[in-house]
Amino acid sequence: MAEHTVLFVDDEVNILKAVQRLLRNEPWQVLTASRGSEALEILENTPTQVVVTDQRMPEMSGVDLLAAIRTRHPDLVRMMLTGYTEMGVAVDAINRGEIYRLITKPWNDEELKAILRQAFDHFDLKNEIKRLNQVTREQNLKLQDMNRNLEGKVRERTKQVSEKHQELRIAYIQTIRALSEAVDAKDAYTRGHSERVGVYASKMGRELGLPRELIERVYISGLLHDVGKIGVRDAVITKPDRLTPEEYEEIKQHPEIGARILTPVNFLADVVECVRHHHEWYDGCERGYPMRLRGDQIPLPSRIILVADTVEAMTSDRPYRKGLDLDVVIRELHKYSGSQFDPTCVDAMLQLLEHEGEGFVRKEQKFDIHAFLEV
Ligand SMILES: [Fe+2]
Ligand SMILES: [Fe+2]
Numbered sequence: 001m002a003e004h005t006v007l008f009v010d011d012e013v014n015i016l017k018a019v020q021r022l023l024r025n026e027p028w029q030v031l032t033a034s035r036g037s038e039a040l041e042i043l044e045n046t047p048t049q050v051v052v053t054d055q056r057m058p059e060m061s062g063v064d065l066l067a068a069i070r071t072r073h074p075d076l077v078r079m080m081l082t083g084y085t086e087m088g089v090a091v092d093a094i095n096r097g098e099i100y101r102l103i104t105k106p107w108n109d110e111e112l113k114a115i116l117r118q119a120f121d122h123f124d125l126k127n128e129i130k131r132l133n134q135v136t137r138e139q140n141l142k143l144q145d146m147n148r149n150l151e152g153k154v155r156e157r158t159k160q161v162s163e164k165h166q167e168l169r170i171a172y173i174q175t176i177r178a179l180s181e182a183v184d185a186k187d188a189y190t191r192g193h194s195e196r197v198g199v200y201a202s203k204m205g206r207e208l209g210l211p212r213e214l215i216e217r218v219y220i221s222g223l224l225h226d227v228g229k230i231g232v233r234d235a236v237i238t239k240p241d242r243l244t245p246e247e248y249e250e251i252k253q254h255p256e257i258g259a260r261i262l263t264p265v266n267f268l269a270d271v272v273e274c275v276r277h278h279h280e281w282y283d284g285c286e287r288g289y290p291m292r293l294r295g296d297q298i299p300l301p302s303r304i305i306l307v308a309d310t311v312e313a314m315t316s317d318r319p320y321r322k323g324l325d326l327d328v329v330i331r332e333l334h335k336y337s338g339s340q341f342d343p344t345c346v347d348a349m350l351q352l353l354e355h356e357g358e359g360f361v362r363k364e365q366k367f368d369i370h371a372f373l374e375v
Contacts (some may be wrong), residue, residue: 004120005029005046009039009053009065010081015105022109028116036060036068043073049123050116052103055082055089063089066097075126077119079103172267173220180223183230187238189318190226192363198222200308200349200360201301207348208304218301221274225305228258228275240319255279256290274301278309283339295342303342307333307349310341315361326353326361 006028008019016032023030031046033039036059039051051069055062066078080093083105093099100122101115180194202219210218229237232254236247243251259276262268277298281287284294314332315323330353337346353360 003027004050005031005048006050006052006116006119007031007033007039007042007046007048008081009033009036009051009057009062011035011054011057015054019112022112023116026113026116028120036065039065040068040072043069043076048073048076050077050079050119052079052081052116055080055093063092063096066093066099070096070098075123075130077123079115079119081105081107176220176223179227183227186229186234189238189316193312193316194223194226196312196361196363197225197305197308200312200352201304203352203360204304204308204345204348205301207351208344210300214301217270217274218304220268221271221278221301222305222308224258224262224268224271225275225278225309226254226258227261228254228256230261231257252279252289271301274299274305277302278305280306281340282342285339287340298342303345304348307341307345311349311353311361316363326358329353 004027006023008016008030009032010016011034013034016034020030020032031042031048033042034057036053036057039053042048043051051066053062053065057065060068062080062082066080069076069078078097078099079101080089080097080099081103082089090102093102100119103112103115177195180198181192184190184193184195198219199222201222202215205215205218232250236243236250239247255276255278259272262272262275276290277293279289280291280293280298280302282295282298282303284292284297286292288294310332311329314329315326317323330350333341333346333349337343
């Protein structure tokens with residue numbers, strides 16, 4: 001069966017015969033009908049791509065037939081072949097039948113064949129575009145589906161990864177805590193010192209409105225600030241009396257030793273400098289060590305830790321004195337604000353002491369990791 005079929009509709013049998021004769025050798029199936037109703041019946045039962053109709057026919061005019069075909073078979077390529085080229089008919093055929101071409105009788109044989117070829121091409125092209133649109137639509141739907149699945153998977157994996165990450169951070173902070181406890185254990189009087197400095201310092205960080213990552217760095221730096229005391233002789237660390245100048249020089253090594261201990265640990269890279277400079281003076285005077293940095297040259301966590309460290313040390317018992325009262329501590333903070341201490345950090349500490357009073361220096365405080373990580 002031919003792939004392409006054209007239907008000619010005309011009430012003059014001679015015309016139909018002439019057309020059939022003309023198209024005998026073309027690779028098309030040529031059907032004919034002499035009335036509109038017959039034409040519609042054929043189209044109902046035979047796949048057809050092109051229809052060519054006369055205008056003046058009994059029962060149903062060509063324009064009416066084309067309008068009916070347009071409704072029932074919108075894809076069909078419609079043409080009119082007429083001897084009456086009145087303007088009104090042409091306009092009607094175009095508007096109501098949406099015709100592809102208007103051909104006038106008598107026709108030129110080669111021209112008619114060419115027009116039919118173009119009509120079939122037109123039909124095939126439109127069909128191909130339709131098919132491609134359909135394929136594109138289906139592929140889009142499939143893609144949307146895949147995207148949805150992918151999003152779900154990504155969400156799930158992200159959740160798993162962030163849970164693992166959380167576990168690792170907790171484990172990591174606990175490891176650092178264990179290390180700092182080992183340092184404090186060298187001296188019965190400083191038990192819990194590092195943990196408390198970490199807690200005070202992180203509270204100050206929050207008071208200063210620092211971002212979470214920085215508060216975490218402040219806390220960890222607080223935990224580790226005195227880790228270098230591991231490298232200082234026990235006799236010097238636990239000495240109950242005043243230190244000799246030589247012993248004081250020895251003690252002053254601890255920030256540098258601490259930084260050296262931490263340097264090889266990749267994930268503590270941000271903490272190293274904070275530990276190294278936790279005894280610098282804000283005004284850069286010679287009492288600060290090891291490098292006599294001043295102001296902003298000193299890492300902010302170091303400036304915070306210095307205040308937290310001082311408050312912790314002053315409020316704790318020592319072999320030679322009891323822990324000092326808060327008002328003494330507050331007086332001291334005011335006195336050294338701007339020289340030893342960064343005034344901003346002093347203000348943060350004073351705010352905290354004002355709000356929390358004695359409760360702020362409770363000895364059993366621990367940093368609440370879980371609460372912190374969930375903020
Ligand atoms: Fe220290
Ligand atoms: Fe300390």
